[in-house]
Amino acid sequence: MKIGELAQVAQCTVETVRYYEKEGLLSAPARTMANYRSYGELHVERLRFIRNCRALDMTHAEIHRLLGLMDQPAGDCGGVNQLLDEHIAHVDVRMAELSQLKQQLRELRQRCQSEQAMDACGILQGLASMETEPRHERQTHLG
Protein backbone atom coordinates (compact mmCIF):
# COMPACT_ATOMS: atom_id res chain seq x y z
CA MET A 1 0.00 0.00 0.00
CA LYS A 2 1.45 3.32 -1.09
CA ILE A 3 1.18 6.54 0.86
CA GLY A 4 -1.68 7.96 -1.17
CA GLU A 5 -3.88 4.98 -0.47
CA LEU A 6 -3.02 5.03 3.24
CA ALA A 7 -3.84 8.70 3.44
CA GLN A 8 -7.18 8.07 1.79
CA VAL A 9 -8.30 5.32 4.15
CA ALA A 10 -7.22 7.42 7.13
CA GLN A 11 -8.90 10.56 5.81
CA CYS A 12 -5.84 12.73 5.84
CA THR A 13 -3.30 14.05 3.39
CA VAL A 14 -0.11 12.47 2.18
CA GLU A 15 1.83 15.34 3.72
CA THR A 16 0.28 14.66 7.11
CA VAL A 17 1.37 11.02 6.94
CA ARG A 18 4.93 12.01 6.15
CA TYR A 19 4.78 14.58 8.95
CA TYR A 20 3.68 11.97 11.49
CA GLU A 21 6.58 9.80 10.48
CA LYS A 22 9.00 12.66 11.02
CA GLU A 23 7.39 13.31 14.41
CA GLY A 24 7.77 9.70 15.46
CA LEU A 25 4.04 9.03 15.74
CA LEU A 26 4.06 6.63 12.82
CA SER A 27 6.98 4.27 12.34
CA ALA A 28 8.93 4.46 9.11
CA PRO A 29 7.66 1.82 6.69
CA ALA A 30 9.60 -0.36 4.29
CA ARG A 31 10.46 1.12 0.91
CA THR A 32 9.95 -0.20 -2.57
CA MET A 33 12.80 -0.30 -5.02
CA ALA A 34 11.71 3.09 -6.26
CA ASN A 35 12.07 4.41 -2.70
CA TYR A 36 8.31 4.64 -2.26
CA ARG A 37 6.93 4.09 1.25
CA SER A 38 5.10 0.75 1.53
CA TYR A 39 2.54 0.33 4.30
CA GLY A 40 0.72 -2.64 5.81
CA GLU A 41 -2.40 -3.21 7.92
CA LEU A 42 -0.65 -2.29 11.16
CA HIS A 43 0.20 1.12 9.76
CA VAL A 44 -3.42 1.60 8.77
CA GLU A 45 -4.58 0.77 12.26
CA ARG A 46 -2.08 3.01 13.92
CA LEU A 47 -2.74 5.94 11.64
CA ARG A 48 -6.49 5.61 12.13
CA PHE A 49 -5.87 5.55 15.88
CA ILE A 50 -3.81 8.71 15.66
CA ARG A 51 -6.38 10.49 13.51
CA ASN A 52 -9.12 9.53 15.95
CA CYS A 53 -7.09 10.98 18.80
CA ARG A 54 -6.57 14.14 16.77
CA ALA A 55 -10.30 14.30 16.07
CA LEU A 56 -10.67 14.46 19.86
CA ASP A 57 -8.18 17.35 19.88
CA MET A 58 -5.43 15.55 21.70
CA THR A 59 -1.95 16.93 21.18
CA HIS A 60 0.86 14.97 19.63
CA ALA A 61 2.43 14.76 23.09
CA GLU A 62 -0.72 13.17 24.47
CA ILE A 63 -0.92 10.75 21.55
CA HIS A 64 2.74 9.90 22.03
CA ARG A 65 2.11 9.05 25.66
CA LEU A 66 -0.91 6.98 24.70
CA LEU A 67 0.99 5.03 22.07
CA GLY A 68 3.81 4.47 24.54
CA LEU A 69 1.35 3.03 27.07
CA MET A 70 -0.33 0.85 24.45
CA ASP A 71 2.98 -0.55 23.39
CA GLN A 72 3.50 -2.05 26.84
CA PRO A 73 0.74 -4.65 26.78
CA ALA A 74 2.01 -6.19 30.03
CA GLY A 75 0.91 -3.28 32.21
CA ASP A 76 -2.61 -2.26 33.15
CA CYS A 77 -4.49 0.59 31.52
CA GLY A 78 -4.45 2.98 34.48
CA GLY A 79 -2.25 5.42 32.59
CA VAL A 80 -4.62 5.41 29.65
CA ASN A 81 -7.60 6.17 31.83
CA GLN A 82 -5.68 8.93 33.54
CA LEU A 83 -4.58 10.49 30.28
CA LEU A 84 -8.15 10.59 29.10
CA ASP A 85 -9.26 12.19 32.35
CA GLU A 86 -6.60 14.82 31.99
CA HIS A 87 -7.60 15.56 28.44
CA ILE A 88 -11.25 15.82 29.42
CA ALA A 89 -10.11 18.36 31.99
CA HIS A 90 -8.40 20.33 29.20
CA VAL A 91 -11.70 20.44 27.33
CA ASP A 92 -13.55 21.50 30.48
CA VAL A 93 -11.13 24.35 31.12
CA ARG A 94 -11.49 25.66 27.59
CA MET A 95 -15.26 25.37 27.64
CA ALA A 96 -15.37 27.41 30.82
CA GLU A 97 -13.09 30.03 29.30
CA LEU A 98 -15.24 30.26 26.20
CA SER A 99 -18.42 30.56 28.25
CA GLN A 100 -17.00 33.53 30.05
CA LEU A 101 -15.75 35.01 26.82
CA LYS A 102 -19.15 34.60 25.27
CA GLN A 103 -20.77 36.40 28.17
CA GLN A 104 -18.34 39.30 27.88
CA LEU A 105 -18.92 39.48 24.14
CA ARG A 106 -22.68 39.44 24.59
CA GLU A 107 -22.49 42.34 27.01
CA LEU A 108 -20.19 44.23 24.71
CA ARG A 109 -22.45 43.65 21.73
CA GLN A 110 -25.42 45.05 23.61
CA ARG A 111 -23.70 48.38 23.94
CA CYS A 112 -24.40 49.22 20.31
CA GLN A 113 -27.76 48.38 18.83
CA SER A 114 -27.64 50.32 15.57
CA GLU A 115 -25.15 51.90 13.24
CA GLN A 116 -23.95 55.05 14.87
CA ALA A 117 -21.20 57.56 14.45
CA MET A 118 -17.87 55.90 15.07
CA ASP A 119 -17.07 57.71 18.28
CA ALA A 120 -20.52 56.99 19.71
CA CYS A 121 -20.19 53.23 19.25
CA GLY A 122 -20.60 51.53 22.61
CA ILE A 123 -18.56 48.57 21.42
CA LEU A 124 -15.49 50.67 20.72
CA GLN A 125 -16.00 52.50 23.99
CA GLY A 126 -16.26 49.20 25.78
CA LEU A 127 -13.10 47.85 24.18
CA ALA A 128 -11.26 51.02 25.12
CA SER A 129 -12.38 51.00 28.73
CA MET A 130 -12.24 47.32 29.65
CA GLU A 131 -10.15 46.42 32.63
CA THR A 132 -6.97 45.10 31.04
CA GLU A 133 -6.03 42.01 32.94
CA PRO A 134 -2.76 40.15 32.85
CA ARG A 135 -2.64 37.03 30.71
CA HIS A 136 -2.75 34.05 33.01
CA GLU A 137 -0.96 30.84 32.19
CA ARG A 138 -2.96 28.42 30.18
CA GLN A 139 -4.17 25.22 31.76
CA THR A 140 -5.17 23.74 28.44
CA HIS A 141 -3.61 23.24 25.06
CA LEU A 142 -6.93 24.03 23.44
CA GLY A 143 -6.75 27.54 22.05
Place this chain on the structure above:
Amino acid sequence: MKIGELAQVAQCTVETVRYYEKEGLLSAPARTMANYRSYGELHVERLRFIRNCRALDMTHAEIHRLLGLMDQPAGDCGGVNQLLDEHIAHVDVRMAELSQLKQQLRELRQRCQSEQAMDACGILQGLASMETEPRHERQTHLG
Protein backbone atom coordinates in the same frame (compact mmCIF):
# COMPACT_ATOMS: atom_id res chain seq x y z
CA MET B 1 7.45 56.72 28.68
CA LYS B 2 9.79 53.86 27.94
CA ILE B 3 8.74 50.44 26.72
CA GLY B 4 8.94 48.75 30.11
CA GLU B 5 6.53 51.20 31.65
CA LEU B 6 4.13 50.89 28.71
CA ALA B 7 4.22 47.13 28.96
CA GLN B 8 3.44 47.32 32.64
CA VAL B 9 0.38 49.53 32.31
CA ALA B 10 -0.92 47.33 29.48
CA GLN B 11 -0.24 44.11 31.37
CA CYS B 12 1.97 42.54 28.77
CA THR B 13 5.64 41.98 28.16
CA VAL B 14 8.14 44.25 26.49
CA GLU B 15 8.64 41.61 23.81
CA THR B 16 4.94 41.64 23.03
CA VAL B 17 4.98 45.41 22.54
CA ARG B 18 7.89 45.18 20.13
CA TYR B 19 6.11 42.34 18.35
CA TYR B 20 2.95 44.40 17.87
CA GLU B 21 5.03 47.16 16.37
CA LYS B 22 6.59 44.75 13.91
CA GLU B 23 3.11 43.42 13.07
CA GLY B 24 1.81 46.93 12.41
CA LEU B 25 -0.75 46.87 15.23
CA LEU B 26 1.07 49.53 17.19
CA SER B 27 2.69 52.43 15.36
CA ALA B 28 6.40 52.96 15.74
CA PRO B 29 7.04 55.57 18.44
CA ALA B 30 9.63 58.30 18.52
CA ARG B 31 13.09 57.40 19.75
CA THR B 32 15.26 59.00 22.39
CA MET B 33 18.85 59.89 21.63
CA ALA B 34 19.83 56.50 23.02
CA ASN B 35 17.51 54.88 20.46
CA TYR B 36 15.01 53.94 23.14
CA ARG B 37 11.33 53.83 22.13
CA SER B 38 9.39 56.73 23.65
CA TYR B 39 5.62 56.38 24.04
CA GLY B 40 2.77 58.78 24.80
CA GLU B 41 -0.82 58.54 26.02
CA LEU B 42 -2.15 57.57 22.60
CA HIS B 43 0.11 54.57 22.52
CA VAL B 44 -1.12 53.54 25.95
CA GLU B 45 -4.72 53.74 24.80
CA ARG B 46 -4.11 51.83 21.64
CA LEU B 47 -2.12 49.10 23.33
CA ARG B 48 -4.75 48.68 26.02
CA PHE B 49 -7.35 48.43 23.27
CA ILE B 50 -5.35 45.75 21.51
CA ARG B 51 -4.81 43.78 24.71
CA ASN B 52 -8.52 43.95 25.46
CA CYS B 53 -9.29 42.58 22.02
CA ARG B 54 -6.77 39.79 22.58
CA ALA B 55 -8.36 39.03 25.95
CA LEU B 56 -11.53 38.40 23.92
CA ASP B 57 -9.52 36.04 21.71
CA MET B 58 -9.68 38.11 18.56
CA THR B 59 -6.96 37.43 16.02
CA HIS B 60 -4.50 40.05 14.90
CA ALA B 61 -6.33 40.16 11.58
CA GLU B 62 -9.58 40.98 13.36
CA ILE B 63 -7.89 43.63 15.48
CA HIS B 64 -6.29 45.09 12.38
CA ARG B 65 -9.68 45.41 10.74
CA LEU B 66 -11.09 46.97 13.88
CA LEU B 67 -8.30 49.52 14.13
CA GLY B 68 -8.73 50.33 10.45
CA LEU B 69 -12.43 51.00 10.95
CA MET B 70 -11.79 53.11 14.06
CA ASP B 71 -9.30 55.21 12.19
CA GLN B 72 -11.99 56.38 9.81
CA PRO B 73 -14.07 58.40 12.25
CA ALA B 74 -16.20 59.78 9.41
CA GLY B 75 -17.99 56.51 8.72
CA ASP B 76 -20.58 54.77 10.84
CA CYS B 77 -19.84 51.83 13.08
CA GLY B 78 -21.66 49.17 11.06
CA GLY B 79 -18.41 47.39 10.29
CA VAL B 80 -17.46 47.30 13.94
CA ASN B 81 -20.79 45.77 14.90
CA GLN B 82 -20.46 43.24 12.12
CA LEU B 83 -16.95 42.29 13.10
CA LEU B 84 -18.09 41.65 16.63
CA ASP B 85 -20.99 39.54 15.40
CA GLU B 86 -18.61 37.50 13.30
CA HIS B 87 -16.27 36.98 16.20
CA ILE B 88 -19.13 35.94 18.46
CA ALA B 89 -19.99 33.40 15.78
CA HIS B 90 -16.41 32.10 15.97
CA VAL B 91 -16.85 31.57 19.69
CA ASP B 92 -20.21 29.87 19.14
CA VAL B 93 -18.77 27.49 16.59
CA ARG B 94 -15.95 26.50 18.90
CA MET B 95 -18.23 26.07 21.87
CA ALA B 96 -20.43 23.75 19.84
CA GLU B 97 -17.40 21.78 18.71
CA LEU B 98 -16.16 21.42 22.25
CA SER B 99 -19.57 20.34 23.49
CA GLN B 100 -19.63 17.57 20.98
CA LEU B 101 -16.06 16.65 21.79
CA LYS B 102 -16.88 16.52 25.46
CA GLN B 103 -19.79 14.21 24.79
CA GLN B 104 -17.61 11.88 22.73
CA LEU B 105 -14.96 11.90 25.43
CA ARG B 106 -17.51 11.17 28.12
CA GLU B 107 -18.78 8.18 26.20
CA LEU B 108 -15.27 6.98 25.57
CA ARG B 109 -14.34 7.34 29.22
CA GLN B 110 -17.29 5.24 30.27
CA ARG B 111 -15.96 2.29 28.35
CA CYS B 112 -13.32 1.65 31.00
CA GLN B 113 -14.27 1.90 34.64
CA SER B 114 -11.27 0.29 36.31
CA GLU B 115 -7.68 -0.55 35.60
CA GLN B 116 -7.68 -3.53 33.33
CA ALA B 117 -5.29 -5.40 31.14
CA MET B 118 -4.15 -3.14 28.33
CA ASP B 119 -5.89 -5.03 25.55
CA ALA B 120 -9.16 -5.14 27.47
CA CYS B 121 -9.30 -1.34 27.91
CA GLY B 122 -12.49 -0.05 26.38
CA ILE B 123 -10.92 3.34 25.80
CA LEU B 124 -8.20 1.95 23.60
CA GLN B 125 -10.73 -0.21 21.81
CA GLY B 126 -12.91 2.82 21.29
CA LEU B 127 -10.07 4.90 19.92
CA ALA B 128 -9.13 2.09 17.55
CA SER B 129 -12.64 1.59 16.24
CA MET B 130 -13.98 5.13 15.98
CA GLU B 131 -15.27 6.20 12.63
CA THR B 132 -12.40 8.24 11.22
CA GLU B 133 -13.91 11.27 9.63
CA PRO B 134 -12.26 13.74 7.32
CA ARG B 135 -11.06 16.94 8.88
CA HIS B 136 -13.49 19.62 7.83
CA GLU B 137 -12.40 23.18 7.25
CA ARG B 138 -12.46 25.27 10.32
CA GLN B 139 -15.03 27.96 10.69
CA THR B 140 -13.29 29.48 13.64
CA HIS B 141 -9.79 30.55 14.51
CA LEU B 142 -10.33 29.38 18.08
CA GLY B 143 -8.48 26.16 18.72
Place this chain on the structure above:
DNA sequence: ACTTGACCCTATAGTAACTTCAGGGTGTGC
Protein backbone atom coordinates in the same frame (compact mmCIF):
# COMPACT_ATOMS: atom_id res chain seq x y z
C1' DA C 1 36.60 56.58 37.98
C1' DC C 2 34.65 52.13 38.13
C1' DT C 3 31.46 48.69 38.63
C1' DT C 4 26.98 46.67 39.32
C1' DG C 5 22.38 46.10 37.92
C1' DA C 6 18.28 47.30 35.67
C1' DC C 7 16.85 48.55 31.66
C1' DC C 8 17.05 49.06 26.44
C1' DC C 9 18.38 47.51 21.41
C1' DT C 10 18.48 44.06 17.18
C1' DA C 11 18.21 39.72 15.05
C1' DT C 12 17.29 34.88 15.17
C1' DA C 13 15.11 30.62 16.49
C1' DG C 14 11.62 27.99 18.76
C1' DT C 15 6.64 26.65 19.76
C1' DA C 16 2.11 23.19 17.43
C1' DA C 17 0.42 20.80 13.79
C1' DC C 18 0.38 21.02 9.91
C1' DT C 19 0.34 23.20 4.63
C1' DT C 20 2.60 24.75 0.64
C1' DC C 21 6.22 25.06 -2.51
C1' DA C 22 10.33 24.14 -5.27
C1' DG C 23 12.65 20.88 -7.77
C1' DG C 24 12.94 16.57 -8.97
C1' DG C 25 12.09 10.98 -9.86
C1' DT C 26 8.59 6.89 -11.17
C1' DG C 27 5.14 4.34 -13.58
C1' DT C 28 1.30 3.55 -16.57
C1' DG C 29 -1.88 4.16 -20.42
C1' DC C 30 -2.33 5.81 -25.24
Place this chain on the structure above:
DNA sequence: GCACACCCTGAAGTTACTATAGGGTCAAGT
Protein backbone atom coordinates in the same frame (compact mmCIF):
# COMPACT_ATOMS: atom_id res chain seq x y z
C1' DG D 1 7.63 8.34 -26.31
C1' DC D 2 5.10 11.28 -23.79
C1' DA D 3 1.50 13.08 -20.80
C1' DC D 4 -0.07 12.75 -16.24
C1' DA D 5 -0.79 10.99 -11.78
C1' DC D 6 1.81 9.77 -8.24
C1' DC D 7 6.06 9.60 -5.29
C1' DC D 8 10.49 11.78 -3.09
C1' DT D 9 13.26 15.45 -0.13
C1' DG D 10 13.96 19.73 2.08
C1' DA D 11 12.71 24.27 3.21
C1' DA D 12 9.55 27.90 4.23
C1' DG D 13 4.98 29.71 5.75
C1' DT D 14 1.16 29.82 9.24
C1' DT D 15 -0.26 32.36 14.58
C1' DA D 16 0.94 35.00 18.46
C1' DC D 17 4.04 35.08 20.88
C1' DT D 18 8.49 33.55 23.94
C1' DA D 19 13.28 32.90 24.52
C1' DT D 20 17.98 33.46 23.55
C1' DA D 21 22.36 35.66 22.14
C1' DG D 22 25.07 39.48 22.02
C1' DG D 23 25.34 43.89 22.73
C1' DG D 24 24.42 49.31 24.32
C1' DT D 25 22.62 52.94 28.15
C1' DC D 26 22.12 54.92 32.55
C1' DA D 27 21.73 55.87 37.53
C1' DA D 28 23.50 54.58 41.97
C1' DG D 29 26.97 53.10 45.00
C1' DT D 30 32.03 52.71 46.30
